[in-house]
Amino acid sequence: MQNERRLSVLRAIVEDYVKTEEPVGSKALVERHGLGVSPATVRNDMAALEEEGYITAPHTSAGRVPTDKGYRLFVDRLTTVKPMTAAEKRAIAGFLDGAVDLDDVVSRSTRLLSQLTRQVAVVQYPTLSRSTVRHVELVSLAPTRLLLVLILSTGRVEQRLLEVTEEVSEETLAGLRTQVNAAVDGVIIGEACQALRAIAQPEADAEAPSDDLATSIAEALIEAMSDHRSDERISIGGTSNLARFGDSFDTAVRPLLEALEEHVVLLKLMGEATAGGLVTVRIGAEGPYQELSQTSVVATGYGPGDEALATLGVVGPTRMDYPGSMAAVRAVARYLSRILDEA
Amino acid sequence: MQNERRLSVLRAIVEDYVKTEEPVGSKALVERHGLGVSPATVRNDMAALEEEGYITAPHTSAGRVPTDKGYRLFVDRLTTVKPMTAAEKRAIAGFLDGAVDLDDVVSRSTRLLSQLTRQVAVVQYPTLSRSTVRHVELVSLAPTRLLLVLILSTGRVEQRLLEVTEEVSEETLAGLRTQVNAAVDGVIIGEACQALRAIAQPEADAEAPSDDLATSIAEALIEAMSDHRSDERISIGGTSNLARFGDSFDTAVRPLLEALEEHVVLLKLMGEATAGGLVTVRIGAEGPYQELSQTSVVATGYGPGDEALATLGVVGPTRMDYPGSMAAVRAVARYLSRILDEA
DNA sequence: ATTGGCACTCGCACGGAATGAGTGCCAGGC
DNA sequence: GCCTGGCACTCATTCCGTGCGAGTGCCAAT
Numbered sequence: 118m119q120n121e122r123r124l125s126v127l128r129a130i131v132e133d134y135v136k137t138e139e140p141v142g143s144k145a146l147v148e149r150h151g152l153g154v155s156p157a158t159v160r161n162d163m164a165a166l167e168e169e170g171y172i173t174a175p176h177t178s179a180g181r182v183p184t185d186k187g188y189r190l191f192v193d194r195l196t197t198v199k200p201m202t203a204a205e206k207r208a209i210a211g212f213l214d215g216a217v218d219l220d221d222v223v224s225r226s227t228r229l230l231s232q233l234t235r236q237v238a239v240v241q242y243p244t245l246s247r248s249t250v251r252h253v254e255l256v257s258l259a260p261t262r263l264l265l266v267l268i269l270s271t272g273r274v275e276q277r278l279l280e281v282t283e284e285v286s287e288e289t290l291a292g293l294r295t296q297v298n299a300a301v302d303g304v305i306i307g308e309a310c311q312a313l314r315a316i317a318q319p320e321a322d323a324e325a326p327s328d329d330l331a332t333s334i335a336e337a338l339i340e341a342m343s344d345h346r347s348d349e350r351i352s353i354g355g356t357s358n359l360a361r362f363g364d365s366f367d368t369a370v371r372p373l374l375e376a377l378e379e380h381v382v383l384l385k386l387m388g389e390a391t392a393g394g395l396v397t398v399r400i401g402a403e404g405p406y407q408e409l410s411q412t413s414v415v416a417t418g419y420g421p422g423d424e425a426l427a428t429l430g431v432v433g434p435t436r437m438d439y440p441g442s443m444a445a446v447r448a449v450a451r452y453l454s455r456i457l458d459e460a
Numbered sequence: 461m462q463n464e465r466r467l468s469v470l471r472a473i474v475e476d477y478v479k480t481e482e483p484v485g486s487k488a489l490v491e492r493h494g495l496g497v498s499p500a501t502v503r504n505d506m507a508a509l510e511e512e513g514y515i516t517a518p519h520t521s522a523g524r525v526p527t528d529k530g531y532r533l534f535v536d537r538l539t540t541v542k543p544m545t546a547a548e549k550r551a552i553a554g555f556l557d558g559a560v561d562l563d564d565v566v567s568r569s570t571r572l573l574s575q576l577t578r579q580v581a582v583v584q585y586p587t588l589s590r591s592t593v594r595h596v597e598l599v600s601l602a603p604t605r606l607l608l609v610l611i612l613s614t615g616r617v618e619q620r621l622l623e624v625t626e627e628v629s630e631e632t633l634a635g636l637r638t639q640v641n642a643a644v645d646g647v648i649i650g651e652a653c654q655a656l657r658a659i660a661q662p663e664a665d666a667e668a669p670s671d672d673l674a675t676s677i678a679e680a681l682i683e684a685m686s687d688h689r690s691d692e693r694i695s696i697g698g699t700s701n702l703a704r705f706g707d708s709f710d711t712a713v714r715p716l717l718e719a720l721e722e723h724v725v726l727l728k729l730m731g732e733a734t735a736g737g738l739v740t741v742r743i744g745a746e747g748p749y750q751e752l753s754q755t756s757v758v759a760t761g762y763g764p765g766d767e768a769l770a771t772l773g774v775v776g777p778t779r780m781d782y783p784g785s786m787a788a789v790r791a792v793a794r795y796l797s798r799i800l801d802e803a
Numbered sequence: 804a805t806t807g808g809c810a811c812t813c814g815c816a817c818g819g820a821a822t823g824a825g826t827g828c829c830a831g832g833c
Numbered sequence: 834g835c836c837t838g839g840c841a842c843t844c845a846t847t848c849c850g851t852g853c854g855a856g857t858g859c860c861a862a863t
Contacts, residue, residue: 142856155806160857178813178856218619254599254609266597266609266617274609274619276561356699357717360709371703378700485825498837503826521825521844 125152126162127171128195131183135438140180185401188413188435192398196440201448205233209452216456219243219272223352226429226453231355233445236433237373239383239416242350243271243426243457250301250309253338255294260284265334267341269306271426271457275341281330293331297338306342313339349380355431362434365411369434372408377432382406387416387428394451396443401435411435415442419450421457429453468495469505470514471538474526478781483523528744531756531778535741539783544791548576552795559799562586562615566695569772569796574698576788579776580716582726582759585693586614586769586800593644593652596681598637603627608677610684612649614769614800618684624673636674640681649685656682692723698774705777708754712777715751720775725749730759730771737794739786744778754778758785762793764800772796 129150133141143156143163152159163181166172171187174180183191201209212229216222223240230238254266263279300316301309317335356377359370376382386404388397396417402410415437416430430446472493476484486499486506495502506524509515514530517523526534544552555572559565566583573581597609606622643659644652660678699720702713719725729747731740739760745753758780759773773789 140856144856156856157806157808158804161805164858174857176812176814178811178854180856218621251601252599252607254597256595256597256609256611258595258611264595264611266599268599268601268607272621274617276611276617278561278615354721357714357721360714360717366703366709371700374700374703378697483825487825499825500837500839501835504836507827517826519843519845521823521842523825 120162120165122152122154123162123166124190124195125150126159127166127183127187128191130163130166130172130181131187131191131195134182135436138436140175140182142180145180185403185435188400188439189403192400192439192443196443198396198443198447199440201444206448209233209448213452213456219274222272222453222456224354226449227352227354230429230431230445230449231358233449234431234433234438234442235355235358235361236431236437236442237353237355237358237377238429238431239377239387240352240429241384241387241427242352243273243420247305247420247424247426248273249303249305251303253294253297253301255290255297255334257285257287257290263290263334265337265341267338271421277337277341279333279337281333283330285330289330293334296331297334301338310339310342313342349384351380351383353377358433365434369411373412373432373434376406376409376412383432384428386414386432387430388414389418389428391418391425394447396447397430398439398443413437413439415439415446417446417450419454419457421454426457463505463508465495465497466505466509467538468493469502470509470526470530471534473506473509473515473524474530474534474538477525478779481779483518483525485523488523528746528778531743531782532746535743535782535786539786541739541787541790542783544787549791552576552791556795556799562617565615565796565799567697569792570695570697573772573774573788573792574701576792577774577776577781577785578698578701578704579774579780579785580696580698580701580720581772581774582720582730583695583772584727584730584770585695586616586763590648590763590767590769591616592646592648594646596637596640596644598633598640598677600628600630600633606633606677608680608684610681614764620680620684622676622680624676626673628673632673636677639674640677644681653682653685656685692727694723694726696720701776708777712754716755716775716777719749719752719755726775727771729757729775730773731757732761732771734761734768737790739790740773741782741786756780756782758782758789760789760793762797762800764797766797769800 126146129146129152130141133146133149143159146152146159147154147156163172166187167174167181170184171190172181173184175182209229213222213225216225219242223242227238227240230240249270250267251270252268254268256264256266258264261281261284263281263285265277265279267275297316300312304312313335317332317339359373362370376386386399386406386409388399391397396415399414401413411434412432413435414430414432416428418425418428420426429450431442469489472489472495473484476489476492486502489495489502490497490499506515510517510524513527514533515524516527518525552572556565556568559568562585566585570581570583573583592613593610594613595611597611599607599609601607604624604627606624606628608620608622610618612618640659643655647655656678660675660682702716705713719729729742729749729752731742734740739758742757744756754777755775756778757773757775759771761768761771763769772793774785
């Protein structure tokens, strides 16, 4: 693939097809785009492109449609992420600024992203694993019932109810509270778990105030920290945008709807978080799920300080406005990261 | 509508139509159901039923289809909610018992309900308004940054970050903590707000420790308590079940998908919470939303002690298995209420 | 290398006929 | 009086056959 014009032709085909949703022919191409050659020339180029597998003809007498390989080349080499307009930037900032807590931030981001791209938006809640512990609070609700509150640097709050066998006095609790906080405050999750394990199994230390109690508290906290469920929590929005693809319902929409229910699949699909403005694009059958051979994923990582705590992105049919989606995904991830920075 | 057999015919039509998704004719009716009469007789009854508006014929030479009015009569008089089997009950209990916190309970209920009914399930988070305050915790994260944690009797936990201008000492905070908790512990939300307002505006009381601080804390708590967002929080699941209705995509599925994004609309649709085993059924155009003339809602209230704190139910096309859906909705609401009772 | 010309290929939309499920009505039987 | 078998009728759906047109592939000319 060296020829310069051929690339332009491919670009034009992708752009036209995404816009019109119909196979595009040689004549329409030269009219709509200003490539100063005749349809016949374009036909030659198209034949070559088809030969190389970048486009395909649904049937003999129809125009051409990009293949997955064609889309891939398009996003890799033929497109530069167009920056958002100032107005869009303002809209994003304004929309996200009103958020009151982490849940709200995530749900607003989801709505925003789905509206910007008119696709289905997926936002993963910030992962626990790399965040740090900000505070642990122990509250006694009833004589034998405790509430553990775990506050993380991302703003996420996990709580656990804990029934204990013996009554717990306020003093004991206060002691434990300071002990636990001394051990884990400001510490990264993984190490905090280590520290808690040490508390849970006081190796013949005589100074442990109330072994059973400390042990069960520590275990509950460890469980809360390593809870898989939290890694899997995601927010989905804009499902109704799928209505635009009422045609190809069985091949494209149905499998996607099913995948959206399978959060685990979805997360795998979004892939590893890659922060720092790098947007990953997964096109069609480029993954292990052949049911999703018609859907693409545009995703990126986000998190405070360019550290990718979680992923966010949009999913939709392969026939998608990639430059627009990539720009929106990148912009939202950037603002979201900034908000987490401040918090 | 007096004739006994006519009612049987209507019931048979509804059951058959729901099962086969096709207009049902007189011949098929007498074959599949054991009504011991000839097709001709059934035809007469059908003509009468059509006259009265309970069924309609899509076109001259097709079978009959129930109208909304027909479904209405069916659910009101022709069906007894069939109890769940023992196995189903066990499955429900087992599935809901593993939940670790309120979020988990709600999301499990959603999944459960959508799997039982093969419809889209909607579960509203327990409303704040009628629940009581169990505990308020004030945590200082940084010298000028506080975290307020509000724990309610339903197990719901709301948190708010609060920036203050002056540094707050641990002692001041402890004093405020006891003061606030003394005022609101165990008190129903509405009254707790009253009590907090009293704290927020200490009417020339000299003993207030730090007016500004107390005021802003109280205000943040009031805001958290009366936050509309929480009343609107709902969990949706089983969207992929809509795929079964790939036909009638534009008339049924698309409007429903759109309604599912509009949580406010959805909540209005679910209607007033009616607890105590009473299941409400809204059929087709029986509401203000003409876009949803093809969708029905089966809902009920739930909450601890038969007090309806929130609603839960399923939405789907009017052609729905009403007895099954009603039974599932009732069963899940019952178990969910029981769990909230225990918590 | 590009271009105009031209024959060719198919998918699709349109129209008419055949099909058949289902109805409405009527006259006769229990 | 209600039920039943028979019969003519309706009309959506299906199946072909045809014409049309968009679009291609190739070739000869520039």
